[in-house]
Amino acid sequence: MTMRMDRRAFVLGASASLGALALGAPAVLGQAKPRVVVVGGGAGGATAAKYIARDSQGAIEVTLVEPLRAYVTCFHSNLFLGGYRSLASITHGYDKLAAAHGVKLNHQMASAIDREKKQVVLADGNRLDYDRLILAPGIDLKYDSVPGWGQAHEQTMPHAWKPGAQTQLLADRLKAVPDGGVIVMIAPPNPYRCPPGPYERVSMMAHQLKSSGRGKAKIVVLDPKETFSKQGLFQEGWEKHYPGMVEWLDPKIHNGIKSVDPATNTVTTGFETYKNCALVNVIPAQTAGKIALDAGLANQSGFCPINPENMQSTMDAGIHVLGDASIAGDMPKSAFSANSQAKVAAMTVRGELTAARTFPARYTNTCWSLIETDDAVKVGGRYEPKDGKIAAAETFVSKTGESADLRKATQEENLGWYAGITSDIFG
């Protein structure tokens, strides 16, 4: 990459001049070097680590704590399921964060946060001191939210709602579904990671089945919600591309999920029993990552309230909570949202620790979903702090009946976005 001017020189220059002119020396400037610890190397955490390290030009020590060395993105994992992407193409390392931006990598699990001492406790018992903590642990699954199903059953009835081995497992199981087989998906209740995700997954499953001569297979979606994201668009697409293959049932129609039996691949609702299913995909209810709950940073909803001006936890001024773990008002739980929130938090932290120039928070999100080859739709918006939450300022969604050309262009945009955001996060 060649630039006529070092972009960071402006940040540094602006920081220095503003700091000298107006803001005075911040409290932590007296110590050796302010320390930021980032817990979680997904779209939120890795973005925050990169932006703080890059834009502070070494003035802040940034440590990213993430057990994985290779991170599989949840976004576009449905495209892997549909056969449009390889697993390798959605797997990313952290080498550039370290080499190009000076982020220190610590590849182990963070087991706890000691808020009083401002330390992160690592799995090996060591502790990392922080002046600011960026907490981006993503979600944890509520294994007790579907009767009869639990963590012991995630191999037989995969969730594939955390990326990696589960993603591959679901793809393998889908390949084994016979023509005429029945797949049952138990969709999650709100709020959950990636609102259109279950329905894009249904589309990609149907695509795989249909394109491999298994058009008599059927996908039944048992949903605890009465409506879902991009509903009209997905249902139009299912009718058009996969007639008779997808049956979506709202809670009034199925009368609730009474139990599942992983031993016999059976799902029982208030009205019906699905026996000998070829595949049961259980996507359970979700909470913020356990480390956030254990640290007392979540409220009764199971997610973490934040200040919409800066993503700072309302429970602890030294901690910013990003992404799926946070209560981000009108913003959906998406990688795009987490990436956007990370930039606000990174700017705030640099402002507090090095007197870097700060600006009012602004947020954006777009979620693309692929329904069938060259048929993609999108939903998105622009958000701002308002009345104590992150509120939508302007939103958009694709329309039913759009031309094939527009839908194809939308998918090309989707692929370009993936390259862009992964370069922004990991590059």
Place this chain on the structure above:
Amino acid sequence: MNRPCAFTTALILAAGLARAQAAGALGGDVALGEHLSAECVTCHQLSGKAVGAIPPIVGWATDQFVAVMRSYRAKERDNPVMQTITGGLSDEDLAALAAFFGRLTPVAN
């Protein structure tokens, strides 16, 4: 990445910051532009590389950059992602973005 030498950087800082912050004829506040650019680079590559349907936006002339973004903001051009994002950008913001991205040189695609 090629970085300018320290001397060049010092010259640029000395001469450039006052201009940049003045948001004058040169086209706007580069630091503001860098801040705002964080929204753009979620899709558009900072390197200026074109990927999929996402076009490069670095190295454009200021007038052209501002004119295109204004046409999205006025909903004359029809991509809803761009319409929505530019809907939150003032003329000053657009000038700042044009100044920031205009100073970068795209890689060969």
